[in-house]
Amino acid sequence: MATLAFPEIEGPVANTAMYNTAMQDLVRQLLARLGEDPDREGLVRTPLRVEKALKFLTSGYDANIGEVLNDALFTVDYSEMVIVRDIDFYSMCEHHMLPFFGKCHVAYIPNGKVIGLSKIPRLVDVFARRLQVQERMTNQIAETIRETIHPLGVAVVCEGTHLCMAMRGVEKQNSYTITSAMLGSFRENPQTRSEFLELLKLRPGALGLTRGGLTVPSGHHLD
Numbered sequence: 001m002a003t004l005a006f007p008e009i010e011g012p013v014a015n016t017a018m019y020n021t022a023m024q025d026l027v028r029q030l031l032a033r034l035g036e037d038p039d040r041e042g043l044v045r046t047p048l049r050v051e052k053a054l055k056f057l058t059s060g061y062d063a064n065i066g067e068v069l070n071d072a073l074f075t076v077d078y079s080e081m082v083i084v085r086d087i088d089f090y091s092m093c094e095h096h097m098l099p100f101f102g103k104c105h106v107a108y109i110p111n112g113k114v115i116g117l118s119k120i121p122r123l124v125d126v127f128a129r130r131l132q133v134q135e136r137m138t139n140q141i142a143e144t145i146r147e148t149i150h151p152l153g154v155a156v157v158c159e160g161t162h163l164c165m166a167m168r169g170v171e172k173q174n175s176y177t178i179t180s181a182m183l184g185s186f187r188e189n190p191q192t193r194s195e196f197l198e199l200l201k202l203r204p205g206a207l208g209l210t211r212g213g214l215t216v217p218s219g220h221h222l223d
């Protein structure tokens with residue numbers, strides 16, 4: 001099989017030392033396999049861009065959760081529900097390596113400790129910036145909060161649009177997937193759970209959650 005030569009990259013992007021050229025070579029090969037000419041002007045720097053983008057979009061693997069959260073844990077005498085809603089997330093499904101994105105809502109009831117509010121979106125990013133399935137991402141966010149501050153309860157709800165469904169499916173363009181993880185008092189106490197869902201005012205599609213289900217089936221297609 002012919003080996004693809006690696007192109008000369010000049011100019012401001014010549015500083016490629018920090019990137020793995022083996023990955024760029026794979027992207028070149030992928031472009032060729034797709035029937036493209038990797039040497040045409042518009043694609044010459046694409047392997048470098050793709051690698052940069054993929055490294056960023058999967059940077060959650062390298063994040064240290066302890067470092068992200070440790071300087072933002074505070075002792076408080078407060079035991080009402082804390083909610084951070086409408087956190088934007090952008091992730092990539094591990095089945096197709098296509099984006100899924102949407103909103104994440106996080107709530108917990110403190111038991112002596114809280115997390116600095118600005119750190120909750122950071123925590124969502126840590127788990128979103130990996131190859132994911134939405135169900136696992138939702139659980140990981142909830143479990144990390146539980147393990148970090150041992151609250152009385154944690155609830156995480158994510159609403160995501162999956163491009164692997166929207167771009168390939170028929171009449172699925174407006175569908176979205178809702179996943180939830182309810183731990184502690186959110187799982188055991190229907191009233192706490194309803195209060196949270198009421199505060200979120202989720203769209204009608206989320207009503208199944210009030211029946212106590214842990215996860216609304218995503219309908220994620222594996223073909």
Ligand SMILES: [Zn+2]
Binds near residue numbers: 093097220221
């Ligand atoms: Zn997918």
